[in-house]
Amino acid sequence: MSDKLRRFFNEGTTDEITKRMLGTLLVYHSPKGLMSGYITEAEAYLGQKDSAAHAYQGKRTPSNEALYGVPGTIYIYSIHGRLCLDVAAQAKDVPEGILIRGIEPYQGIDLMKANRPKSGFELTNGPGKLMDALGIYDKEMNLIELGDTALDLDVDNVKFPKKIVESGRIGVSDRGTWTDKPYRFYVKGNPYVSKLPKREMDLKTYGWK
DNA sequence: TACACGATGGTCT
DNA sequence: GACCATCGTGTAA
Numbered sequence: 001m002s003d004k005l006r007r008f009f010n011e012g013t014t015d016e017i018t019k020r021m022l023g024t025l026l027v028y029h030s031p032k033g034l035m036s037g038y039i040t041e042a043e044a045y046l047g048q049k050d051s052a053a054h055a056y057q058g059k060r061t062p063s064n065e066a067l068y069g070v071p072g073t074i075y076i077y078s079i080h081g082r083l084c085l086d087v088a089a090q091a092k093d094v095p096e097g098i099l100i101r102g103i104e105p106y107q108g109i110d111l112m113k114a115n116r117p118k119s120g121f122e123l124t125n126g127p128g129k130l131m132d133a134l135g136i137y138d139k140e141m142n143l144i145e146l147g148d149t150a151l152d153l154d155v156d157n158v159k160f161p162k163k164i165v166e167s168g169r170i171g172v173s174d175r176g177t178w179t180d181k182p183y184r185f186y187v188k189g190n191p192y193v194s195k196l197p198k199r200e201m202d203l204k205t206y207g208w209k
Numbered sequence: 210t211a212c213a214c215g216a217t218g219g220t221c222t
Numbered sequence: 223g224a225c226c227a228t229c230g231t232g233t234a235a
Contacts, residue, residue: 043227045227053227054227061220062220063219078220079218079220079226080226081218081228081229082217082229084228097227128228129228132229169227170228171227172226173226
């Protein structure tokens with residue numbers, strides 16, 4: 001991992017880092033070619049105290065081990081037969097993480113369409129969908145730091161959201177008081193956001209400054 | 210556009 | 223055997 005990326009993660013709380021991640025460029029050097037996309041939507045999961053998190057009450061198993069890694073460790077997990085992409089956000093052994101839920105395709109769009117023959121914004125507007133579009137079908141990169149494998153995060157060539165919307169996290173079944181806490185963040189108006197009604201899409205600027 | 214629901218397969222108990 | 227940080231299709235309005 002680059003020093004610059006290390007600094008990106010080493011400052012702030014996990015929800016602050018999650019917001020900072022909106023507009024950064026997720027880069028994947030796939031076997032088929034380069035693909036990338038700007039992060040449009042992400043969720044923070046605050047570790048052992050967070051009843052919606054995989055590491056709630058310090059739960060630690062082989063599959064969620066990556067959450068306990070250094071900041072920027074890739075956490076790939078499967079759910080309902082799909083894969084999702086997470087990144088550890090805090091110091092080693094502090095199991096807080098960020099779920100990447102949407103990207104706006106930038107490079108390699110044709111490759112993504114070949115991987116996932118869906119029209120329009122359905123290409124990458126969900127955590128399982130974007131993994132499908134990138135063509136990541138296994139957990140080979142799990143436990144590795146961003147930048148030390150084919151996946152990287154470019155924090156130099158970024159876009160800036162005009163406004164960030166907060167909401168409850170998607171898909172968490174009832175888990176007490178943390179169920180509805182506003183730890184989902186997305187770029188207001190960007191169409192590559194899950195479950196976004198058409199009327200809330202800003203098709204002129206996609207919500208960027 | 211909103212909601213309901215079935216398929217799905219890895220992971221844990 | 224149950225759970226689940228999902229997705230796609232179906233229905234109705």
